[in-house]
């Protein structure tokens with residue numbers, strides 16, 4: 001069966017694909033999104049929910065600029081999604097903390113932020129806090145903590161609510177979602193993309209590959225490379241607690257519902273998204289040193305999820321030279337960057353000039 005009535009076909013219904021799908025639908029295009037079943041690898045459903053700037057792009061100021069632009073757009077992006085769907089995203093952007101347990105760790109981190117700040121040449125706000133000022137901001141901090149960096153623009157959001165709001169908005173704008181399908185073949189002929197899912201054929205003028213780890217197999221079908229690999233992060237969640245933590249940190253955040261999310265690990269273990277006692281114990285131990293109040297908290301859930309990582313950790317945003325109209329999008333901060341993906345990235349794919357920050361994010365950089 002052939003279905004031929006769409007402008008843009010998107011493969012992948014994680015947060016990256018959904019943000020892009022929403023952007024295209026908002027621009028008035030006829031969009032279809034294809035996604036696998038519930039057993040697929042989905043970073044979008046296992047992540048930490050940070051909308052985060054500090055520490056991003058330490059070796060690439062363009063990435064820091066791109067991230068900063070997204071963080072700046074997040075508040076209006078969230079309002080817009082909530083207004084139409086009624087879904088509260090639990091966005092809080094009151095500033096976030098990178099908490100340090102060693103003097104040397106803090107010193108090195110601050111030095112790298114200062115270098116980035118001079119390279120960026122624009123306002124890049126952060127403040128170094130000693131234990132006393134940190135305690136004024138976050139009173140439950142433990143005695144082992146030697147200081148922290150406070151990033152005024154950092155925040156967090158509910159990643160599952162974000163996904164729901166994007167999906168609902170996309171549908172309300174006429175977008176079509178087909179779930180539980182696996183795309184296994186793409187052809188480009190006569191200026192159109194023919195995509196097969198379990199025997200069905202979809203035909204579109206534009207194609208966006210936003211399939212997370214699945215992009216590795218899909219990209220070569222339209223003349224591109226996606227040298228990405230899984231990187232596992234393990235996460236723990238406590239029972240609901242009285243609110244005690246207003247400012248999220250890269251390892252501990254309290255959600256709008258009161259549970260405390262604790263992360264994470266960075267493990268190259270292939271496609272194994274399970275959990276291990278040694279990593280969970282290490283993560284819990286560190287969190288307890290940050291916030292001793294967690295000592296008696298009950299852990300109610302743990303999980304592992306796979307990051308979508310390029311060799312240098314930066315995104316790929318690319319149009320195929322061989323098959324114009326096919327785009328590859330992959331990144332490992334899909335929550336933080338959702339506002340840019342739904343806005344300027346979609347504008348570029350629709351013909352606007354390429355945002356200068358993303359000129360260098362092509363997969364050719366890995367060819368050497």
Ligand SMILES: Cc1cc2nc3c(=O)[nH]c(=O)nc-3n(C[C@H](O)[C@H](O)[C@H](O)COP(=O)(O)OP(=O)(O)OC[C@H]3O[C@@H](n4cnc5c(N)ncnc54)[C@H](O)[C@@H]3O)c2cc1C
Nearest residue numbers: 014016036040043044048050183212214233332334335336
């Ligand atoms: C532990 C952890 C913590 C994280 N914390 C943060 C954070 O705090 N802030 C932040 O910004 N980011 C964070 N991230 C990263 C963020 O989750 C990812 O950037 C984002 O989820 C990637 O989204 P994605 O849509 O590209 O991939 P995914 O969410 O993996 O989605 C890809 C989708 O494509 C589908 N698919 C794949 N192949 C095919 C195919 N052939 N046919 C059809 N469908 C296909 C899959 O079914 C899947 O639904 C974290 C990630 C992890 C793992």
